[in-house]
Amino acid sequence: MDDILELTGAQAAAAITRGELDARELFELYRERASRDPLNAFTWVAEAPPASDPAPAPLAGVPIAVKDLYCTEGVPSQAGSRILEGYRPPYTATVVARLAAAGAPLLAKTNQDEFAMGSSTENSAFGPVRNPWDQERVPGGSSGGSAAAVAAGLAPWAIGTDTGGSIRQPAALCGVVGLKPTYGACSRYGMIAFASSLDQAGPLTRDVTDAALLLSHMAGRDPCDSTSIGLREPVTLPSRSDLKGVRLGVPEELTGADSGVQDGVRARFDETLAIAENLGAIVEPCRLPHAPHALSAYYLIAPAEASANLARYDGVRYGLRVDGDDDLLSMYRRTRAAGFGAEVKRRIMLGTYALSSGYYDAYYGAAQKVRTKIAEDFAIAFGTFDFVVTPTSPWTAFELGSKAQDPLAMYLNDFCTVPMPLAGIPAISIPAGLSDGLPVGFQFAGPAFGENALLDAAFALEQALEFDQRPARLHESQLVGAGDAEGTQ
Amino acid sequence: MSGAAYEPVIGLEIHVQLKTRTKMFCGCELSFGDPANVHTCPVCLGLPGTLPVTNERAVHFGLMIGLALGCQIAPRSMFHRKNYFYPDLPKGYQISQYDVPLCTGGALGDVRIHRVHLEEDAAKLVHVSESGRIHGADTTIVDFNRGGTPLVEIVTEPDVRSPEQAREWLGLLRATLRALGVSDVNMEEGSLRCDANVSVRRAGSTELGTKTELKNMNSFRFLERGVRAEIERQIGLLESGGEVELATLHFDPATGRLSTLRSKEEAHDYRYLPEPDLVPLVATDEMLEAARAALPELPAARAERFVRDMGLSGDRARELAFRGDQADYFESALAEGKGADPVTLANWMPQLMSRIGPEADPGGSRVAPAALAALVDMVKARRVSRDAAGEVLSRMVADGGDPEAIVEREGLGVLGGDDDGLAEIVAAAIAADPAAAEQVRSGNGRAVGPLVGYVMRETKGRADGADVTRLIRTQLGLD
Numbered sequence: 001m002d003d004i005l006e007l008t009g010a011q012a013a014a015a016i017t018r019g020e021l022d023a024r025e026l027f028e029l030y031r032e033r034a035s036r037d038p039l040n041a042f043t044w045v046a047e048a049p050p051a052s053d054p055a056p057a058p059l060a061g062v063p064i065a066v067k068d069l070y071c072t073e074g075v076p077s078q079a080g081s082r083i084l085e086g087y088r089p090p091y092t093a094t095v096v097a098r099l100a101a102a103g104a105p106l107l108a109k110t111n112q113d114e115f116a117m118g119s120s121t122e123n124s125a126f127g128p129v130r131n132p133w134d135q136e137r138v139p140g141g142s143s144g145g146s147a148a149a150v151a152a153g154l155a156p157w158a159i160g161t162d163t164g165g166s167i168r169q170p171a172a173l174c175g176v177v178g179l180k181p182t183y184g185a186c187s188r189y190g191m192i193a194f195a196s197s198l199d200q201a202g203p204l205t206r207d208v209t210d211a212a213l214l215l216s217h218m219a220g221r222d223p224c225d226s227t228s229i230g231l232r233e234p235v236t237l238p239s240r241s242d243l244k245g246v247r248l249g250v251p252e253e254l255t256g257a258d259s260g261v262q263d264g265v266r267a268r269f270d271e272t273l274a275i276a277e278n279l280g281a282i283v284e285p286c287r288l289p290h291a292p293h294a295l296s297a298y299y300l301i302a303p304a305e306a307s308a309n310l311a312r313y314d315g316v317r318y319g320l321r322v323d324g325d326d327d328l329l330s331m332y333r334r335t336r337a338a339g340f341g342a343e344v345k346r347r348i349m350l351g352t353y354a355l356s357s358g359y360y361d362a363y364y365g366a367a368q369k370v371r372t373k374i375a376e377d378f379a380i381a382f383g384t385f386d387f388v389v390t391p392t393s394p395w396t397a398f399e400l401g402s403k404a405q406d407p408l409a410m411y412l413n414d415f416c417t418v419p420m421p422l423a424g425i426p427a428i429s430i431p432a433g434l435s436d437g438l439p440v441g442f443q444f445a446g447p448a449f450g451e452n453a454l455l456d457a458a459f460a461l462e463q464a465l466e467f468d469q470r471p472a473r474l475h476e477s478q479l480v481g482a483g484d485a486e487g488t489q
Numbered sequence: 490m491s492g493a494a495y496e497p498v499i500g501l502e503i504h505v506q507l508k509t510r511t512k513m514f515c516g517c518e519l520s521f522g523d524p525a526n527v528h529t530c531p532v533c534l535g536l537p538g539t540l541p542v543t544n545e546r547a548v549h550f551g552l553m554i555g556l557a558l559g560c561q562i563a564p565r566s567m568f569h570r571k572n573y574f575y576p577d578l579p580k581g582y583q584i585s586q587y588d589v590p591l592c593t594g595g596a597l598g599d600v601r602i603h604r605v606h607l608e609e610d611a612a613k614l615v616h617v618s619e620s621g622r623i624h625g626a627d628t629t630i631v632d633f634n635r636g637g638t639p640l641v642e643i644v645t646e647p648d649v650r651s652p653e654q655a656r657e658w659l660g661l662l663r664a665t666l667r668a669l670g671v672s673d674v675n676m677e678e679g680s681l682r683c684d685a686n687v688s689v690r691r692a693g694s695t696e697l698g699t700k701t702e703l704k705n706m707n708s709f710r711f712l713e714r715g716v717r718a719e720i721e722r723q724i725g726l727l728e729s730g731g732e733v734e735l736a737t738l739h740f741d742p743a744t745g746r747l748s749t750l751r752s753k754e755e756a757h758d759y760r761y762l763p764e765p766d767l768v769p770l771v772a773t774d775e776m777l778e779a780a781r782a783a784l785p786e787l788p789a790a791r792a793e794r795f796v797r798d799m800g801l802s803g804d805r806a807r808e809l810a811f812r813g814d815q816a817d818y819f820e821s822a823l824a825e826g827k828g829a830d831p832v833t834l835a836n837w838m839p840q841l842m843s844r845i846g847p848e849a850d851p852g853g854s855r856v857a858p859a860a861l862a863a864l865v866d867m868v869k870a871r872r873v874s875r876d877a878a879g880e881v882l883s884r885m886v887a888d889g890g891d892p893e894a895i896v897e898r899e900g901l902g903v904l905g906g907d908d909d910g911l912a913e914i915v916a917a918a919i920a921a922d923p924a925a926a927e928q929v930r931s932g933n934g935r936a937v938g939p940l941v942g943y944v945m946r947e948t949k950g951r952a953d954g955a956d957v958t959r960l961i962r963t964q965l966g967l968d
Contacts, residue, residue: 079537089536193537195765225542225766317535332574
């Protein structure tokens with residue numbers, strides 16, 4: 001049993017294909033573990049394996065955990081929000097359907113910050129998720145449920161979404177791999193939208209190979225998403241073992257003294273750079289002059305888009321409705337007051353304000369200009385460097401509730417991850433050691449559509465780092481109902 | 490009221506439902522009159538996670554309209570989100586075009602076009618109450634069949650100067666859109682909707698007065714009446730020392746009264762946002778070429794041709810050309826009835842239309858174009874009188890058939906010659922009205938009227954008027 005838990009997704013798929021492992025048995029193992037999750041990582045867990053054995057497929061039946069905001073036909077999909085209480089979509093998101101067709105059936109839906117707004121998964125209508133490395137701490141967010149589930153061995157692999165860091169930051173805080181692909185690589189159809197020009201699907205996995213394998217089945221142009229392009233070349237499984245001649249740029253703006261990076265995080269980051277140099281990489285400082293403004297631009301653009309994206313939750317057609325005083329306006333007001341959490345309301349207000357007549361140019365318009373400048377900064381950097389590297393998050397996992405009352409401090413979590421989605425470029429976080437027993441993430445960002453090179457470089461470094469995820473993997477005795485013959489819950 | 494001291498300034502905003510097979514941003518079929526909510530899908534219901542995909546056919550139609558109106562086509566136009574809450578808007582925003590529309594500039598007739606853009610229609614609200622009105626309704630049902638129907642919005646410059654001109658110009662626009670085949674352009678069914686921006690100014694002034702917007706006048710007549718009522722209201726206000734205030738108004742055709750829908754203070758802030766779910770709309774050379782190739786001869790040009798090449802009067806030419814089906818019928822009658830005189834044939838078209846109904850398509854009637862041409866020829870050759878030809882036409886409308894055969898069968902041929910008794914009837918007419926006969930004899934040519942009338946009554950219109958006059962004069966010994 002423990003042996004099976006040691007397998008990565010790709011290894012499990014290979015074992016099933018070789019006939020050494022039964023797909024239903026694997027599904028049942030994870031289903032049973034997920035249903036006894038003590039971390040609150042899931043909003044829904046499958047009751048049984050798929051009715052029929054999967055036809056031979058590349059992912060061989062290795063089940064997947066999917067962030068709640070992916071629409072899954074007939075299965076609750078609430079994006080962590082009360083306003084979608086009871087909502088079961090009549091269709092399945094393209095990315096989830098593609099993975100299912102490739103042989104990865106749905107294991108569970110994972111908890112998240114409401115509408116992906118947050119960096120700690122504390123903003124969920126389903127309650128906060130706990131970090132398996134230290135259950136008094138947050139897993140990061142917004143894809144905290146996916147990150148915690150993979151780290152804890154409650155799911156072989158998972159997918160999340162990244163808008164300003166929502167895959168990479170929880171991956172870093174939970175010691176797993178998180179990839180945000182190029183904007184347009186994967187279809188957004190069926191992803192409950194937060195900020196449409198930034199949202200992108202991506203994998204959270206135990207290692208870089210799993211991330212590459214999932215990406216290869218997620219990416220592709222979708223006729224249902226006009227902004228999807230797919231990747232220019234097929235995803236190849238990474239195999240590089242060195243970084244000879246690879247030029248890594250370290251942006252002063254994101255890693256310098258003003259960046260707020262914790263000492264322990266900085267130490268791991270510097271050690272990782274040294275390891276990269278040992279592998280042959282050339283590490284030099286680079287400039288991203290506008291990157292310090294990324295957070296400000298992001299917190300105008302994303303709320304502005306969100307204010308429109310979330311207008312549809314009005315109580316008229318689906319989800320929560322709180323009756324009004326026999327008039328439309330009071331029904332709208334009460335439904336939205338009761339259905340949205342504080343952070344979502346804050347961002348709707350921010351976004352509504354930023355788009356208001358007379359303020360548009362000063363806020364939204366200016367933010368779009370900054371966005372263009374940030375993309376130009378990266379383009380210039382990639383003229384010299386193969387990748388820009390940073391710590392994924394300035395901090396390791398923080399204690400539950402410690403930043404919940406301070407939105408600004410919470411937003412600073414995204415300091416190093418926000419510039420990439422603004423520029424539409426891919427980035428990956430891999431675990432790079434521990435600081436006080438908590439994982440630290442190392443982030444690579446590369447040029448648009450450069451996923452293969454990005455995965456290769458991350459793979460080479462991953463091999464050299466030999467990060468040990470096992471401390472986070474929940475032992476049978478740590479699961480809910482352990483020692484209880486009935487297995488309650 | 491001293492109306493002449495004021496000049497009305499009117500601009501029109503027209504919404505046109507496009508006749509595509511599917512909706513603007515999803516694959517649902519368009520429909521009218523089907524049971525509620527049968528043409529819906531996750532996209533047009535605005536379900537979470539869904540995304541719009543632009544209908545290529547709607548873009549093609551939009552480009553055709555732009556080219557037909559002589560607009561400049563934007564190489565890259567943008568979609569925006571227009572945000573407001575209402576149950577007929579499932580996403581909480583309408584996808585429309587804002588600062589970079591598909592087309593700008595252009596003109597139709599003497600009215601300049603400001604812009605033409607694409608957008609999606611809202612769903613339809615059905616108020617369940619005895620009156621069917623929103624006030625006092627117990628329940629409102631949303632029918633999403635209409636939601637997402639492709640719309641083109643055409644905005645004119647404020648070049649219209651009278652209610653009559655507004656009505657006439659809208660007729661030209663409708664004819665043009667009908668000729669393009671891009672819409673049913675039916676105001677009653679809502680596939681053509683017109684709002685008017687109305688202001689007045691002192692005659693001779695070049696500054697614009699404060700305007701009001703009149704919403705959704707759903708017939709040509711209501712447009713004219715609504716605009717007239719608003720002009721009178723505004724002049725009345727100014728004359729009494731008041732001021733016109735920015736407002737959106739509703740014209741009630743039943744009472745002829747205008748009521749305020751929204752005042753300036755209540756104006757929406759739509760918080761336009763570039764639609765991040767759609768890429769810019771690039772009008773490629775291929776798309777423009779295809780739209781250009783699809784343009785038929787447009788009504789204004791057709792009317793000009795009728796005047797220039799066929800000698801029709803301007804009014805008659807426009808009457809035909811602005812109704813494409815009539816013009817098509819007219820031209821095929823001309824082609825099939827070899828040598829038919831265009832002016833005479835054109836003058837017979839109202840006769841046909843009055844018999845089949847003014848809105849009917851003559852091409853769908855029982856009167857074949859060649860048969861009408863044949864009848865007109867028979868009139869011209871004096872083989873049937875005008876009155877009798879009207880009777881023949883009525884029979885053709887009812888039963889179809891060939892005019893020669895009808896005239897033969899019904900004995901409606903013109904009376905003349907010596908063997909059909911016309912001379913006897915003329916004699917009877919003179920005998921019946923000796924006073925008139927005496928006046929004619931004494932040189933009062935006009936007095937012949939009652940005598941001719943008598944003959945016509947007796948012959949049920951079959952006699953030829955000229956023949957009858959000639960016979961009267963002969964019998965009175967004048968010729």
